[in-house]
Amino acid sequence: MTHSAQKTQKNLYIKTWGCQMNVYDSHRISDVLKPLGYTLSDTPENADMIVLNTCHIREKATEKVFSELGRLKPYKEEQQKKTESRVLLAVAGCVAQAEGNIITERAPYVDLVFGPQTYHRLPEMVSRLTGERRKKRVIDTDFPVESKFDSLPEEQNSQGAAAFLSIQEGCDKFCTFCVVPYTRGAEYSRSLQSIVDEAHKLVDQGAKEINLLGQNVNAYHGEGLNGSTANLPDLLYALSKIEGLERLRYTTSHPRDMDDLLIQAHGDLEKLMPFLHLPIQSGSDKILDAMNRKHTSDHYRESIQKLRKARPDIAMSSDIIVGFPGETDEDFEETMQLVRDIDFASCYSFKYSARPGTPAAAMQNLVREDVKTERLTRLQELISEQQYTYNKTFMGKTIPILFDRKGKEGSKSAGFIQGRSPYNHAIHVKGQDRLIGQIVDVHITQTRPSSLSGDIVTSEYESSDLKTVVGQN
Numbered sequence: 001m002t003h004s005a006q007k008t009q010k011n012l013y014i015k016t017w018g019c020q021m022n023v024y025d026s027h028r029i030s031d032v033l034k035p036l037g038y039t040l041s042d043t044p045e046n047a048d049m050i051v052l053n054t055c056h057i058r059e060k061a062t063e064k065v066f067s068e069l070g071r072l073k074p075y076k077e078e079q080q081k082k083t084e085s086r087v088l089l090a091v092a093g094c095v096a097q098a099e100g101n102i103i104t105e106r107a108p109y110v111d112l113v114f115g116p117q118t119y120h121r122l123p124e125m126v127s128r129l130t131g132e133r134r135k136k137r138v139i140d141t142d143f144p145v146e147s148k149f150d151s152l153p154e155e156q157n158s159q160g161a162a163a164f165l166s167i168q169e170g171c172d173k174f175c176t177f178c179v180v181p182y183t184r185g186a187e188y189s190r191s192l193q194s195i196v197d198e199a200h201k202l203v204d205q206g207a208k209e210i211n212l213l214g215q216n217v218n219a220y221h222g223e224g225l226n227g228s229t230a231n232l233p234d235l236l237y238a239l240s241k242i243e244g245l246e247r248l249r250y251t252t253s254h255p256r257d258m259d260d261l262l263i264q265a266h267g268d269l270e271k272l273m274p275f276l277h278l279p280i281q282s283g284s285d286k287i288l289d290a291m292n293r294k295h296t297s298d299h300y301r302e303s304i305q306k307l308r309k310a311r312p313d314i315a316m317s318s319d320i321i322v323g324f325p326g327e328t329d330e331d332f333e334e335t336m337q338l339v340r341d342i343d344f345a346s347c348y349s350f351k352y353s354a355r356p357g358t359p360a361a362a363m364q365n366l367v368r369e370d371v372k373t374e375r376l377t378r379l380q381e382l383i384s385e386q387q388y389t390y391n392k393t394f395m396g397k398t399i400p401i402l403f404d405r406k407g408k409e410g411s412k413s414a415g416f417i418q419g420r421s422p423y424n425h426a427i428h429v430k431g432q433d434r435l436i437g438q439i440v441d442v443h444i445t446q447t448r449p450s451s452l453s454g455d456i457v458t459s460e461y462e463s464s465d466l467k468t469v470v471g472q473n
């Protein structure tokens, strides 16, 4: 077998944890490795390179990485024996960025550690590990001056009907509990033109929906046209003109950056889906201040009021932390009240966990673990109730669903096709595979706490227009 023939047959296995930005990064990592002959595989068996793309946002992240490394080590050894060539085991993402040295100390069989800002340099790293004067190990957790976006290959593997597009990275907000400003670095926004170009390519490859990603996506301020600076509304209006692109979303936003122009875009742009994830973190102004959130609970309430005025059917989602240092029963009750007032369509909630190196990790007035557990249980009960009540309002309605995948073999959804409603519900129905990649009306016949199901609309149901459907809410 020639050297180049070997190259064309390499298998790449990537396991991804965490946010959608990590999912996007994993796609791009495989794009970078493709010219080197690596093809994505969905199993670690026979893999010539294994990448763990990790998340550091909450506790136990590092332990999960070590236990996965232990599980994957035999695959590496087996494949090395079989192919008589080096199999690369890599740790990427935010745990790599934050704890690179600890990883190689505790798992010396790891070949490669790289952070979220350096994966465009992978060809060079791989050649240092597999070339003639092969290095034992490569660690690259820099924050390089060059932007990775300028060096990533233009060629991308198709992401299918619902694609992610990273437009902004890093964060300058420094919430006291959060590791992101340390693992992802300072805020950086790509230029409007480069994003529009990438969006066109995704649409050419079959994307009907694009979800714009950024750690602080509504703080986007990239280079615009003719030397101007573009903000997120500018970008949304520009992208909405792309023919064939039917749906736009963006995530994750900060309440401070939810300005009137962006709110107006929700009213103006039919393509901008009526769903917004806007983390509040706490309903208590005292705790929001200790978190350095730079907004109050009233400011949040006002933004939601304006959003609902601009787009009455908008579904609101959020993140909440319970048990932040100093959170009293009264503070927690304020969070419960805020959740009651807003009435979320969905909401994620977490117990506070100290992250090494963050300001909150040095705070003294900790909340007891059993108190945190009790608060989280109460909050989650309230949220589940709201979410189920919201989902039930869709019973008997007809909504357009973008189908983007088949149900996984061996899972409960096997034999179904899966997609998303405009309001971000997960939906599965019995339908033909040819509907994947299309937006199809579905008559909802079953509602569950976290998903809906129904039947593809044929002539027996009238297809209704989105706003009419929701007007019945």
Ligand code: 5AD
Residues within 6 Å of the ligand: 057, 058, 177, 178, 179, 279, 281, 319, 320, 321, 350, 351, 352, 353, 354, 355
């Ligand atoms: N403890 C608990 N939850 C956290 N989050 C971020 N950092 C922490 C932490 N130290 C939550 C926030 C954020 C979401 C992605 O994770 O709610 O919005």
Ligand code: SF4
Residues within 6 Å of the ligand: 171, 172, 173, 174, 175, 178, 179, 180, 181, 215, 216, 254
């Ligand atoms: Fe973390 Fe706060 Fe930045 Fe969000 S806004 S990424 S929570 S520091």
